[in-house]
Amino acid sequence: MEIVDFAALAPGRHSDAAGILRDALAHVPSAYNAPGEAEAEVALRCAEDGWLGHAALEGERLVGWIGAIRTYSHGWEIHPLVVAPDCQRRGIGSALMAALEARARSEGVLALFLGSDDDYGGTTLFGRDLWPDVVGHVATTETTSRGHPFTFYRRQGYQIVGLLPDVNGAGRPDIMLAKRLTPSRFSA
Ligand SMILES: CC(C)(COP(=O)(O)OP(=O)(O)OC[C@H]1O[C@@H](n2cnc3c(N)ncnc32)[C@H](O)[C@@H]1OP(=O)(O)O)[C@@H](O)C(=O)NCCC(=O)NCCS
Incomplete structure (x- = not known):
C-alpha cells in the first residue's frame, strides 16, 4: 500500500x-x-x-x-x-x-478533531435524550453490535470531547472526538 x-x-x-x-x-x-x-x-x-x-x-x-x-x-x-x-x-x-x-x-x-455521527444506532448514545447533563454521558459511551468508528478512533488515541444531541434528529447525536498531537507545549 x-x-x-x-x-x-x-x-x-x-x-x-x-x-x-x-x-x-x-x-x-x-x-x-x-x-x-x-x-x-x-x-x-x-x-x-x-x-x-x-x-x-x-x-x-x-x-x-x-x-x-x-x-x-x-x-x-x-x-x-x-x-x-x-x-x-x-x-x-x-x-x-x-x-x-x-x-x-x-x-x-496541536490537536486534530472530528465529528462522528450516530444516526443509525452504532453507540449507546443513540435513541436517548442526552439533555440536560450532556457531557455526563461521555464516560459511559460504548459501541453497540452495529459498530461505530468510535472504536477505531479510540484505538487511535482520540477521546470524546463533546456531544451534540439531536443534530441528526431526535436521539441522533454527533460525537465530537479529538486527539492531542504535541503535548510538549505544557511540559516542564
Ligand atoms: C473507520 C475506518 C476508516 C477504519 O479503517 P480501517 O482500515 O478499517 O481501520 P484499521 O484496519 O486501520 O483498524 C485499526 C483498528 O481499529 C479498530 N477498528 C477498525 N474498524 C473497526 C470496526 N468496524 N469495528 C471494531 N473495531 C474496529 C480495530 O481495533 C482495528 O484493529 P484490528 O483490526 O487489529 O482489530 C473504516 O472502517 C471506514 O471507512 N468506515 C466507514 C466510514 C466511516 O465510518 N468513517 C469515519 C467517519 S467519522
Whole structure:
C-alpha cells in the first residue's frame, strides 16, 4: 500500500474517491446517498483552500482517503476518512491517519478533531435524550453490535470531547472526538 497526497491524484481518480465515500458510509442515513452527492463533496473539498488530504493506493486502485480542514491556527478537523468496504480492517485507515498526523505535526498543529455521527444506532448514545447533563454521558459511551468508528478512533488515541444531541434528529447525536498531537507545549 502507498499513501500519496490527495492533490497528486489525477482528477479522473476523483470519481473513485466519491465511490468510496458513498460505499463506506452507505449505512449512515445522512451521508452522501443522493445521486451526485459524493461527487459534489469531493469537488467541494478539492476546491477548498484550507483542505488537504491523503489517499491510499494498492497498485492502481484507490482504496481509501482522508482529509482535513485547517479550521483553527493549531487545530485541524478531519473530514472525511473512508476506506473501501472490502478493504477495511487491513490497517489502511490507521496508515491514512498516521500520514495525516505526521503532516499536521510538521505544520505545528496541536490537536486534530472530528465529528462522528450516530444516526443509525452504532453507540449507546443513540435513541436517548442526552439533555440536560450532556457531557455526563461521555464516560459511559460504548459501541453497540452495529459498530461505530468510535472504536477505531479510540484505538487511535482520540477521546470524546463533546456531544451534540439531536443534530441528526431526535436521539441522533454527533460525537465530537479529538486527539492531542504535541503535548510538549505544557511540559516542564
Ligand atoms: C473507520 C475506518 C476508516 C477504519 O479503517 P480501517 O482500515 O478499517 O481501520 P484499521 O484496519 O486501520 O483498524 C485499526 C483498528 O481499529 C479498530 N477498528 C477498525 N474498524 C473497526 C470496526 N468496524 N469495528 C471494531 N473495531 C474496529 C480495530 O481495533 C482495528 O484493529 P484490528 O483490526 O487489529 O482489530 C473504516 O472502517 C471506514 O471507512 N468506515 C466507514 C466510514 C466511516 O465510518 N468513517 C469515519 C467517519 S467519522
